[in-house]
Amino acid sequence: MGLLDNKFAIITGAASARGLGKATAKLFAEHGATVAILDLDEAAAKAAAADIGERHVGLACNVTDKAACDAVAAELKAKWGRIDILVNNAGITQPLKIMDIAAANYDAVLDVNLRGTLYMSQAVIPAMREQKSGSIVNLSSVSAQRGGGIFGGPHYSAAKAGVLGLSKAMARELAPANVRVNAICPGFIATDITGGKLTPDMLTSIVEGIPMGRAGEASDVAGCALFLASDLSAYCTGTEVDVNGGSLI
């Protein structure tokens, strides 16, 4: 018996092979969920869904496009009859210093990380309200908490801090409908968002600053998402869970 048997889950930005979304999708599938993998590229989303098993679906969805979010949620609700879980995972970073952030940089980072979280949540909330159950898990970041992104830039820190505020406000508003909203704050996790941007020296110095002495794995975040998505966390809402190897101690 899986922790997510008979549950239907949507995960945004989950096509990236080494990403947190794909690892979460795989773990949810292993625990019995049927998963929709959303991402910018339809072929990549379909391939990622096929990779975790045949009952799963991959769909193109740009989370900054409200109409696209609404259309995908409507399609999945019609197919499944319900939507139990949403993981707002899609995100982008830009390694810029404060004076280098142009309006277009600010808009792009805020749009994907924060506006996308709102739009996709708005797309599934009516179904969750109707069912009187649901779990929304939002990906924030240690960058929101320590005000410094290794790669993200100040606008990324601002967007991810916004995700925390939005999560708590949604949690408060939706609690009477038994829809829970929680956030995960990953520390340094080795994925494409971090890979390729670091020299070996930078990597060594980052890991030296982590009390547990290692970078996180995508599976570390997936495990936390499984807890928050499942009934194991039935009385948790409005929380933020740090998955950072002790980086804030």
Ligand code: NAD
């Ligand atoms: P990743 O780059 O591997 O994956 C992000 C995915 O989002 C990609 O597949 C990309 O195509 C997709 N995406 C980008 N813009 C999109 C859009 N407009 N609509 C839909 N999909 C879009 O990144 P990751 O490391 O797996 O990060 C996942 C989440 O975790 C992000 O929100 C990120 O900010 C957050 N996070 C990551 C780390 C880390 O160290 N890796 C740390 C803290 C927080």
